[in-house]
Amino acid sequence: MDAQPLELDSPDVHAELLPGRGTNGGASLVIDGVTQSHVNPADPRDLQLEYTRFVAAIADGCREPAEPVRVLHLGAGALTIARYLGATRPASVHHVVELHRALVEFVLDALPLDPAVEVTFEFDDARAAVGRAVAHGSSFDLVIADLFAGSRTPEHLSTAEFFDDLGRLLAPDGVLVVNTIASAGLGTSREVGATLVDGFDEVLAVASPTVIADAGLGNVVFAASHDDLPRRRIRRRIDQTHRRIELLEGPSLADYLGRARPRHD
Numbered sequence: 001m002d003a004q005p006l007e008l009d010s011p012d013v014h015a016e017l018l019p020g021r022g023t024n025g026g027a028s029l030v031i032d033g034v035t036q037s038h039v040n041p042a043d044p045r046d047l048q049l050e051y052t053r054f055v056a057a058i059a060d061g062c063r064e065p066a067e068p069v070r071v072l073h074l075g076a077g078a079l080t081i082a083r084y085l086g087a088t089r090p091a092s093v094h095h096v097v098e099l100h101r102a103l104v105e106f107v108l109d110a111l112p113l114d115p116a117v118e119v120t121f122e123f124d125d126a127r128a129a130v131g132r133a134v135a136h137g138s139s140f141d142l143v144i145a146d147l148f149a150g151s152r153t154p155e156h157l158s159t160a161e162f163f164d165d166l167g168r169l170l171a172p173d174g175v176l177v178v179n180t181i182a183s184a185g186l187g188t189s190r191e192v193g194a195t196l197v198d199g200f201d202e203v204l205a206v207a208s209p210t211v212i213a214d215a216g217l218g219n220v221v222f223a224a225s226h227d228d229l230p231r232r233r234i235r236r237r238i239d240q241t242h243r244r245i246e247l248l249e250g251p252s253l254a255d256y257l258g259r260a261r262p263r264h265d
Contacts, residue, residue: 001110008106022048029078037078044083051219054206061234068092074126075146086117094119097129173227189220190260198262200224205248
């Protein structure tokens with residue numbers, strides 16, 4: 001992309017692509033003032049944002065190296081994870097659901113995808129798109145829910161009913177990955193976790209101790225499945241070079257969730 005910042009100012013979304021960001025270069029996508037994604041066009045394996053490393057650790061821990069996967073991406077951003085999986089798992093198939101067509105066109109015009117990455121796009125509210133996918137009997141190895149309006153996930157995209165539909169889209173050993181942003185009191189993250197625990201056989205969370213203790217900002221990323229989750233493999237994949245990261249499961253996850261109650265429509 002150009003060395004100068006680029007700006008999208010559409011009726012529905014305001015976004016900027018800021019070049020020269022990250023320790024290895026690349027560009028950051030900022031939506032409504034919130035840094036949402038980072039892309040290094042020279043190396044799609046370079047994941048600068050912590051939550052993307054969490055998602056990659058879960059994806060890589062749940063599948064053999066280079067094994068192709070069928071992925072549903074709910075929320076496009078700068079397509080960082082699609083680019084990463086396209087580089088690390090050639091022949092994977094990606095379907096991206098994004099509310100704002102203008103945002104995807106803005107990103108791809110400045111930061112084109114590798115033509116070898118097989119991807120289709122659908123522009124609609126995620127709830128509506130998921131309902132159609134369930135009706136069509138679609139199946140995915142990995143569903144990644146990274147759904148935000150600013151720094152908040154819309155309520156209808158974090159309820160038991162929505163997650164139940166996402167569970168219907170998973171292959172028998174498929175995994176749902178849900179990204180949440182830690183807010184004051186971690187209420188949203190805890191409620192999302194409680195909702196997932198209520199609806200799936202296996203759930204774990206990845207976050208830094210600082211975030212877990214509600215002493216700093218960051219992300220809590222959940223993995224949920226109706227099959228066993230390979231905890232040891234995921235744990236080995238977690239990048240500990242930037243700061244210490246915890247994997248919460250069983251009692252430690254229950255302690256973190258506390259008295260949080262599942263969300264419903």
